[in-house]
Amino acid sequence: MGYGEKRKGYYRGRYWIAPGVLRTVVDSNGDTVRFSNKREAAKAANDAEGKVRNGSWRDPSAGKTTFGEYANRWFVEQDLAASTTQNYRHHIEEHLLPHFEEMELASISRSDVKVWEKAERAIYAASSVKTWHATLHLILADAVDEELITSNPATKRRGRGKRAGRSRDRGPEKVVTDPVGALLIAERTALLSGRDDEFVACVLKAYTGMRWGEIVGLEAKFVRRASVRVEWQLYELDNGELVRCAPKDDSYRTIDTPVWLSGLVSRHVARIRPTPCLCHGETYVFRGQGAARAGAHQGAKLVDVARRAGVSTGTVSNVLNHPDRVAEATRIRVESAIAELGFVRGGVVAQHPPHWRRNGFATWLFTPAASGWYPKKVPQEARPVPLLAEPWPGVPERGRNATGRSEACWLPIAAGFTPHSYRHFHKTRMEDLGTPPKLMDERMGHLDGSVQARYTHITPEMRQRLTAGLTAEWEASLDARLALCSSSRVAALDRLLRERLKARR
Known part of the structure; x- marks a missing residue:
């Protein structure tokens, strides 16, 4: 059974998670909860031990996991279409990790999300920021389900925020013709x-x-x-x-x-x-x-080769012009990408590409x-x-x-x-x-x-x-x-x- 343990000026709750393994009742930030009397401490300890017995207990220190660590694990566990996987990777790597990567899950607050969203809106379209916010909400919602955090700070509360000026966030009206x-x-x-x-x-x-x-x-x-x-x-x-x-x-x-x-x-x-x-x-x-196309590059471009090979366009250029400056493994990877995409220098292709x-x-x-x-x-x-x-x-x-x-x-x-x-x-x-x-x-x-x-x-x-x-x-x-x-x-x-x-x- 759990019990209350007297400390200097307060009581703390102690409970067993395994034979010989004791834990202290802590809050969502992993800090020890200080009780004013022994009875309250013992009750909290027994509640925590009850969760251990029914299998619903989660280590409170999990909230100290950084967003970057959790997001990487979360991404690997997803089983999605290739297009959705690509989109999530872009959202996480380009827009979420730069701001939240080193932050502990339990330390992320609503104000942190608002600061991030405001900074993104200063650079990108409101519709794009809304999409990235939805991905952040999805990741943190799964963290709530795993009981790593108690609430989702990315949840938008209804009726909050300014009303005036919202029309500026609307996308352009769709154009149709007859x-x-x-x-x-x-x-x-x-x-x-x-x-x-x-x-x-x-x-x-x-x-x-x-x-x-x-x-x-x-x-x-x-x-x-x-x-x-x-x-x-x-x-x-x-x-x-x-x-x-x-x-x-x-x-x-x-x-x-x-x-x-x-x-x-x-x-x-x-x-x-x-x-x-x-x-x-x-x-x-x-x-x-x-080849019939006018005024534009034909077929695969240099940037397409770079993306396929996972290198910069400068590296692809070096492989084409100064191969001795490039490591052999990288050169082979770039040459394989060139062959797969049918890249031809100068953009001239002998026949129509298939798609x-x-x-x-x-x-x-x-x-x-x-x-x-x-x-x-x-x-x-x-x-x-x-x-x-x-x-x-x-x-x-x-x-x-x-x-x-x-x-x-x-x-x-x-x-x-x-x-x-x-x-x-x-x-x-x-x-x-x-x-x-x-x-x-x-x-x-x-x-x-x-x-x-x-x-x-x-x-x-x-x-x-x-x-x-x-x-x-x-x-x-x-x-x-x-x-x-x-x-x-x-x-x-x-x-x-x-x-x-x-x-x-």
Whole structure:
């Protein structure tokens, strides 16, 4: 049994955790609790000994574990998708450890979390800081469950903090466009790439709402006569690796496609005759951007090699230019990364890489198509896309002094529109067409767990009305495009325009 032991000016509680092993009752900081009388000390000791007997006792000194020690152990114990693991590693290493690493878990207070959050908000976007705060809360919540600490200092208390100025933390309002704008952005993207792949992919994304990873990971065998099956996605990690994994939230689904869209994708597959990629051994509908791309680095970059090898870009440069200055083990690691990524000096690749890269597509093709501007890249400032004026809507000018030789530039269609915005576009169009929520959720890969959703079912008539509505909007956008110009340098669109013009006669 526990007992109270008299000390100079106070009593302390003593209890057994094992034969011959005594412990003292301490508080959450590991300091001895001083009782005013022997009875209170004995009661606290007996309570602690009761926890030892029922298996719920935890060593109070565990609270002295540093955040860095616990976070490293916590991270190793997680069993998560590669993308989530990558994100957690970034949150912990780049934003949590620099501030909390040496702090004992029990010593972290609400004020410490507030000081950290305020410092982060001075540098980074509020939405990013909110994400990192959620990771901190998750880690400390698990520490509470393990009884290493008694409460979670990262828990936000409702009704606290200033009310004024909160609107400044909101992200920018999402940009959407209409069907004509969606078509014109797809055409411009293909003009910048110099091929049809980007046009077909953008139109498919706009009229199915598929996620970017699902478009990149779409295999030819899942393109059907009146539907597209979402079975896999390719998720790009920070090191450049593309991981073949299940769609987000296991949102496997079959998306109905209008006849014209099925034909567009099928003709594209028949034309390019895709072959299995070396990285996954699967045959994909869309290829990466290769030598046809204008004004940007081709294929894997120096930084991609550095990330894969776990070294700096300077070390990669030394391996390429002064290999004698680099340790043999490091040189071998870098050379292996170069071979795996297919890196070629000068950025010239002999053929299309098997898959798109997220940053290359969005930054150098899609964003200029939507906004009419290339982004800033040292030493160049942001600049309009240089064009030859004819034929409409202009031909992107390439090469040295392209700006000096240009005759025109594009006006913005929807500045701020991103590849992901096509999902917002598709949902908005379905809302406008009066599509039932159950069918919208199915196409978007969302899950509605409400009771109402369980009592709603999708009928063939619902599907037919939606595909008919999407077809009507697509044909109206083609008519609007025909009114601007009856031809296009994008072969897939030019064929559609000619077919539409013939059907109208």
